[in-house]
Amino acid sequence: MRGARPKTRNGSLNADKAPQTKSREIATVIRRILAENGRDYVWHYVFAIVCLVAVAATTAFTAWIMRDVINEIFYRQRGDLVALICLSLFAAFVIRGLATYGQAVTLAKIGNNLVARYQRRLFDHLMRLGMGFYNDTRSGRLAAQINENVNGVRDLLSMTLTSVARDAVSLVGLIAVMVVQDPFLSLMSLLIGPPLIYAVVYLMKRLRRATREAVQINSRLIGAMQEATQGIAIVKAFTMEDVLSRRISELVSAAEQRANRIARVSERLNPIAEILAGFAVSGVIAYAGYRATVAGEPPGTIFAFITALLLAYDPARRLARVQVGMERALVNARMIYEILDLEPQQGDSAGATALHVKNGEVRFDAIRFGYAEDAPVLRDLSFVAAAGKTTAIVGASGAGKSTLVALLQRFYDVDAGTISVDGQDISKVTKKSLRGAIAYVSQQPYLFEGTIRDNIRYGRLDATDGEIEQAAGLAAADEFIRQQPQGYDTEVGENGVTLSGGQRQRLSIARAIVRDAPILLLDEATSALDNESEARVQQALGEIMQGRTTIVIAHRLSTVVNADHIVVLEEGRLAEQGTHAQLLADADGVYARFHRLQGGHGLGLVDDRAEVEEPAPQAPEQGRGRKTARSKA
Ligand SMILES: Nc1ncnc2c1ncn2[C@@H]1O[C@H](COP(=O)(O)OP(=O)(O)OP(=O)(O)O)[C@@H](O)[C@H]1O
Numbered sequence: 001m002r003g004a005r006p007k008t009r010n011g012s013l014n015a016d017k018a019p020q021t022k023s024r025e026i027a028t029v030i031r032r033i034l035a036e037n038g039r040d041y042v043w044h045y046v047f048a049i050v051c052l053v054a055v056a057a058t059t060a061f062t063a064w065i066m067r068d069v070i071n072e073i074f075y076r077q078r079g080d081l082v083a084l085i086c087l088s089l090f091a092a093f094v095i096r097g098l099a100t101y102g103q104a105v106t107l108a109k110i111g112n113n114l115v116a117r118y119q120r121r122l123f124d125h126l127m128r129l130g131m132g133f134y135n136d137t138r139s140g141r142l143a144a145q146i147n148e149n150v151n152g153v154r155d156l157l158s159m160t161l162t163s164v165a166r167d168a169v170s171l172v173g174l175i176a177v178m179v180v181q182d183p184f185l186s187l188m189s190l191l192i193g194p195p196l197i198y199a200v201v202y203l204m205k206r207l208r209r210a211t212r213e214a215v216q217i218n219s220r221l222i223g224a225m226q227e228a229t230q231g232i233a234i235v236k237a238f239t240m241e242d243v244l245s246r247r248i249s250e251l252v253s254a255a256e257q258r259a260n261r262i263a264r265v266s267e268r269l270n271p272i273a274e275i276l277a278g279f280a281v282s283g284v285i286a287y288a289g290y291r292a293t294v295a296g297e298p299p300g301t302i303f304a305f306i307t308a309l310l311l312a313y314d315p316a317r318r319l320a321r322v323q324v325g326m327e328r329a330l331v332n333a334r335m336i337y338e339i340l341d342l343e344p345q346q347g348d349s350a351g352a353t354a355l356h357v358k359n360g361e362v363r364f365d366a367i368r369f370g371y372a373e374d375a376p377v378l379r380d381l382s383f384v385a386a387a388g389k390t391t392a393i394v395g396a397s398g399a400g401k402s403t404l405v406a407l408l409q410r411f412y413d414v415d416a417g418t419i420s421v422d423g424q425d426i427s428k429v430t431k432k433s434l435r436g437a438i439a440y441v442s443q444q445p446y447l448f449e450g451t452i453r454d455n456i457r458y459g460r461l462d463a464t465d466g467e468i469e470q471a472a473g474l475a476a477a478d479e480f481i482r483q484q485p486q487g488y489d490t491e492v493g494e495n496g497v498t499l500s501g502g503q504r505q506r507l508s509i510a511r512a513i514v515r516d517a518p519i520l521l522l523d524e525a526t527s528a529l530d531n532e533s534e535a536r537v538q539q540a541l542g543e544i545m546q547g548r549t550t551i552v553i554a555h556r557l558s559t560v561v562n563a564d565h566i567v568v569l570e571e572g573r574l575a576e577q578g579t580h581a582q583l584l585a586d587a588d589g590v591y592a593r594f595h596r597l598q599g600g601h602g603l604g605l606v607d608d609r610a611e612v613e614e615p616a617p618q619a620p621e622q623g624r625g626r627k628t629a630r631s632k633a
Pocket residue numbers: 135371372377395396397398399400401402403404604
């Protein structure tokens with residue numbers, strides 16, 4: 001059952017592993033990209049290939065025709081052929097221009113569509129990955145890596161196509177022209193092939209590691225910048241600007257160094273290729289010059305040969321370079337597939353059915369759970385949150401309260417025991433139906449890009465505007481929403497920065513009200529609320545708790561006192577449970593002890609004096625409780 005826990009780290013993006021890429025992996029990855037996407041682009045590819053072959057053919061033709069230009073026009077003085085040769089040359093250039101345009105636009109279209117496809121696919125996949133993945137992955141870094149890598153998938157395909165269909169075909173055509181014109185000279189020129197291939201293979205190896213490191217450092221840098229700007233208030237409050245600037249500056253330097261290293265390695269190909277080409281061209285000219293001067297050979301053949309040789313140099317250099325570029329694209333594509341190949345966790349079990357909630361009783365039965373194998377967080381925990389009642393969970397920080405709430409929503413799977421809703425094991429029902437039956441108000445409300453109305457509507461997508469406004473009214477949010485510049489249609493800033501903590505909290509309560517779910521999970525906010533808005537939030541929560549099974553991680557004394565049932569956790573175990581009065585009655589109990597020692601401030605409780613109704617005195621210790629309560633009045 002153990003699922004999306006740190007084990008997913010194995011597939012996490014931060015692993016700094018060196019890729020064991022073999023050259024056939026390029027073929028494997030390209031085959032996979034083609035198998036997954038190729039079918040939809042067949043006609044686009046056919047058109048692009050026709051264009052690329054036209055480019056190659058016209059290029060070879062311009063070299064070929066040079067022999068007739070020299071021999072027929074200049075050497076034999078055939079004026080009648082001038083028009084024909086010039087027209088055919090002009091036609092070749094026109095065709096080449098149009099074909100180049102056609103292939104470039106088609107390839108760009110395929111490439112852009114591929115990028116869009118992979119972006120959609122990645123996001124859909126990310127939404128399905130378990131919480132364990134997000135525990136291990138920094139969101140800014142992830143976004144930067146996706147952005148950087150997704151282009152690699154596009155480049156890999158377009159580079160392959162361009163290099164194979166245009167450059168390889170051009171090269172073959174031009175070599176054919178060379179061989180037909182002069183086989184001996186061709187052999188001489190082709191001698192530079194083996195050292196060039198050796199240089200490419202050597203450089204590719206060097207480049208592979210540098211590329212992966214560069215992607216990782218760049219995404220770390222962009223992620224760090226994003227985190228610094230997101231936490232700008234803390235940065236300023238703690239005057240962290242200089243420290244962060246220094247840290248970012250180190251990352252910037254590292255990224256700069258990697259980029260320089262990549263440039264040095266990949267650009268090394270240019271001087272190597274130039275030297276080899278210079279060797280071939282000067283060798284050919286020397287030999288041809290000898291034949292022309294000593295043997296008196298007409299210049300046409302040699303001229304056509306040299307034209308073909310010079311024209312062949314470009315595609316040959318590009319083909320060599322494309323190998324280097326492909327190496328980078330391959331690293332990018334592999335990193336994309338590392339994310340896509342991560343198994344989504346907490347999938348629905350085979351034969352999972354929809355959860356049917358009648359009363360909404362939630363039962364935790366002998367739960368055991370830990371985020372890591374050898375660090376249990378919850379141990380043999382059993383209790384029942386009665387249908388339609390409020391159950392408060394209290395316990396010291398780190399006792400496992402939030403973990404409990406996460407398990408009920410199946411963010412993680414339990415290691416042992418069962419959680420059931422109305423007798424149905426939650427691991428055997430669909431996640432969608434389970435989460436559909438739960439409305440969750442988190443301690444730190446999260447607002448998404450969009451308007452206030454959109455943010456409330458995320459509770460239930462088919463909610464009408466009327467229902468949204470009614471929910472906002474119940475959450476005591478309607479008034480401040482109407483005071484916003486565009487009312488309900490006001491765009492919220494990033495995570496609602498333009499709203500106060502209390503306002504954000506009330507919007508998230510409105511979202512939960514709109515959901516209209518039978519089970520309510522509340523992680524009470526203790527911060528960011530002034531007395532007035534806290535009272536309003538309390539009142540709003542009171543509204544929606546009516547008649548629903550509510551499990552609340554209680555921080556306020558009033559919530560605990562008024563709860564129907566209190567569950568006290570200690571180091572992941574059930575320490576005791578009962579009502580406030582029952583728990584206080586046991587003077588040696590954990591709850592009473594904390595209450596006594598800390599006068600109501602213990603157990604993570606907040607002293608919200610104005611809210612607390614004085615409980616009936618039942619035990620001597622309760623006198624202290626009352627004292628606290630009374631002093632609040
Ligand atoms: N995502 C996580 N990965 C690993 N360990 C975690 C994770 N979340 C929580 N823990 C650990 O699990 C234990 C219980 O944490 P939990 O958040 O459930 O406590 P809590 O009772 O809600 O605390 P608080 O009142 O401070 O929010 C802690 O020791 C914590 O370090």
